[in-house]
Amino acid sequence: MGIRFILMVNKQGQTRLAQYYEYLTLEERRALEGEIVRKCLARNEQQCSFVEHRNYKIVYRRYASLFFLVGVDNDENELAILEFIHLLVETMDRHFGNVCELDIMFHLEKAHFMLEEMVMNGCIVETSKSNILSPIQLMDRA
């Protein structure tokens, strides 16, 4: 499966975006997000960005007030996932112009759309910013 889920969580631990690539019930999701957020937010900047959790890994990165957390299978390449997070942020940056938490809150469906272009079925399929953004721009114009 590669990527199992992508979360964006703010400093207070509130989820701002949640995308799962396998079905979890509401309760499972609530528990999982709670555990992960507690684990990752407690770590500081000098510590590494990888956390083992249950039977998979979490690769996370903090941008300003927002944490990007990606749950991946154990044999996934951690550094590639970090690059993926960075690419995601750059892409959103290009679209929103200096993206911040509010942009994602109020344009959640756009953020989802970008993710859908980048990741499908847990596999990263698109890594070119212009390719990711072209459908959104088309729709915006329409």
Next chain:
Amino acid sequence: MAGGVSSSSIMETLFQRTLEDLIKGLRLQLIGESAFVSKAIEEIRREVKSTDPHTKSTALQKLSYLASLHFHDMSWAAFHVVEVMSSSRFSHKRIGYHAASLSFHDDTPVLLLITNQLRKDLASTNEFEVSLALECLSRISTPDLARDLTPEIFTLLSTTKIFVRKKAISVVLRVFAKYPDAVRLCFKRLVENLDSSDPQILAAVVGVFCELASQDPGSYLPLAPEFYRILVDSKNNWVLIKVLKIFAKLAPFEPRLAKRVVEPICDHMRRTGAKSLMFECIRTVISSFSEYESAVKLAVVKIRELLVDDDPNLKYLGLQALSVIAPKHLWAVLENKEVVIKWLSDEDPNIKLESLRLVMAMVSESNVVEISRVLVNYSLKSDPGFCNEILGSILCTCSRNVYEIIVDFDWYVSLLGEMSRIPHCQKGDEIENQLIDLGMRVKDVRPELLRVARGLLIDPALLGNPFLHRILAAAAWVSGEYVEFSRNPFELMEALLQPRTSLLPPSVRAVYIHSAFKVLIFCLHSYILQSESITSSFPDNLVLGVSELVLKKNMLEGSELTTCEAPSAHRSEGFNPRNQSYEDLSIKNGGDRTINHGQTSTPAFSENIFTYDSIINLINQVELALGPLTGSHDAEVFERTRHILCFIELIKGEITECLVQKGKTLESEEMKASKIIKLISDAFSEELGPVSVSAQQRVPIPEGLLLKENLDDLETICADFQVPESNLFSLGSPYYGEEVGVSSFGLQDKEESEPSNEATSLLTEHRKLHGLYYLASEKNEIVGNDYPPANEPKLQVNPNNDTEDLVKLTVQSLATNKKPNHAKTRPVVVKLDEGDLVTVTAKRPETKDDLVSGAVREVLLGSDTRTATSQSNPSDKSSSKRKGKEKINVDRSELKENLGDSEKPKHENPSSRKNKHRISGKERRHKSAGKIGEEREENGQKGMQKSSHRHARHKAPHRSDAPLNVVSQTPVIPDFLL
């Protein structure tokens, strides 16, 4: 009325809150989030029923938002989701599809309703609609959906619209997983996409193959040439990483593959600037190509670069890589040991943990003592969490494989005692298990074990720490079970009955009381033997009796047997007048009374320790301490207290009598009390041994017992009770399983052979402790010196030097040939033949993956031979030579024609097909090595045909693109595959 409805819907539309309003409201709400949300949900429930598509979709959008970020159930709106999905406006449709992929799952009943909608959207001319449908299918596809929509996916796999095709490729993964028969139809097209020149397509298809190959790598071997081409040609790091992962999985199935790909991988490793790609190369080499010395060396150089980097991420990954490589190439770890040990004090707990794992990987028989010493010192300085990680890994490493690396068990037991005293220690359960396990398995360690247990028991401070209670239970058990090795049983009794035991939980307290019972029996029994022997005519009999007792409690009439040993034992005791006082000094806190015993008694403890006074004192002491416990509410405590008190009641009178009679009249009649004591003593002296894990299995199931019966009802009944801690120690018949040390002994045999062993071991134990006081007699001195005095904390390591020490120590594990000369051979460790190996007979369930791989094999191998034969057709051949593309088109049209044919029989008897797969899967698993080789050759032939065929097909475009590559590849490919 119709007007009313429409006007209300207009009103709704006008005054409906948008998603943005909802989000703003959530941020500013004053009434509390849950109240606000439930109000919003109420609104949504109303709005979603609206006939106006805009109102409806907005309501659904809000609901999706709340479901996704605030965990609100939206399953009730499933039907509305379907409605919105079928909306003709794209913006509405999108909301519907998003809601569907968020909330639908296999059990959603309305799923049956969306098949046609999906089919329609998949065939839409609007590529964004197609994309929505594909996206949704990749998330919610069920076996039914996958089966029904396979033809549409098949068409999309070769569409010219890149945007759609790449998504169709990704969806295939889910479709295959849900409906394995789709493989037969779609797989060929999927493979064709591997040749695509479009980077987007390539990225998608490689991703799919990476996932497929992770489930059953063997099936994808025939595609190795394609993957190789991508590995060499691709400039896209994402794609390269995926291809590397594929090769890492294929490698174990085809040894010759490694030869071909190792070089390109090393090239990438050397050249790339991307750390992610470099790390993937490292990981591939160390996990799958670890026999290639040069590649591994290069990887280790690169790992070192990661290790010394400032970035904690790289550090962490470097350490992880080292732990992957450690089992096969320990030198790589040893080479980097300074860095590894440095990170043991890193501030990131994850990095520390990885570093700890590596340090433990370096542990060997020769350095385990020193490394453990240093690590224990580390743990004293660490935070509680890491401290326990350290202790846990020491415990785990040392006990691995029935204490494989431990030679000096006395040392290990005292280490366990020391670990128990570490303030943060929370490994009570594990230490408890090992203390008891060691007692039962290693006979020679029992004296030391008792010493450690005594140390733990007499320290009143330890009773206050709840994490240690389990350890204390073990210590109490040890002190009761092996009391015969004690120098001063009275002191043990004192410790077992000290007032602070009230701090213990009842389950542990029960163990204390029971152990006190054992100690009491031991003392009484010794006393009786002693007085009996005094009355007998042989002057030596006193010593005989007691030493015999010490040696073997259950040999009652065996005094003749020990005649040879007894004098020497006697002498050795006699030579040591300071023996007793030494003992006294060390037990200052053991209470005044014990010290008095020591002082009043003459130096040789066995002669005079069991005096009338001391026994009476002992009995009084027990009565005094346990009296209040008869009111205990815990059944176990109560019960055991009663046992011991009733027993005292029973014998008290006669013990006094016995003393009165002693020395006066030689009454030959057996007394009731001593008889009782002997009997109980006999009962206790039966040795406990380890119990095989599979012991339960050997018990035949009685007729008519239904084991499969559902016992859930019991749970409600049992829930009220606290589960008794039955696992404190196993009360099995000692030699249930086969034993290495003393196998199948008759009682006679044991009586003859055991005493001398025990006596010598006791003696050495004794000399080890007090070697100082002995005259230099050649043999004993050697023992005394070479045997590390484990009891004294000899290695006082300066905490500051920990790091350097550890570095020095780990050197030893490299020099494996330089094993230390063990003065004492490793004692026998009782192992049960099968019991210690937990053999999990995992029955692999027949999964869909097997079906997928079965189908893949069929397509890749079966159909290829078909095309290969069809190639012999001259016209076909020439066409394929002329133009590769044409041939592909021919294939496609053929397949399309076959579509109907190939579909139908599948539905007719799916069961027979399944059986086939199952059989083939089993064959694969059970094949012996030779057979695999045969199979490989078979495959090889097919593969060769295939690859040459494929190669012919692709030659033309390559030549124009990169002639150099073709030249280098031409000899490569046939060799490549088998």
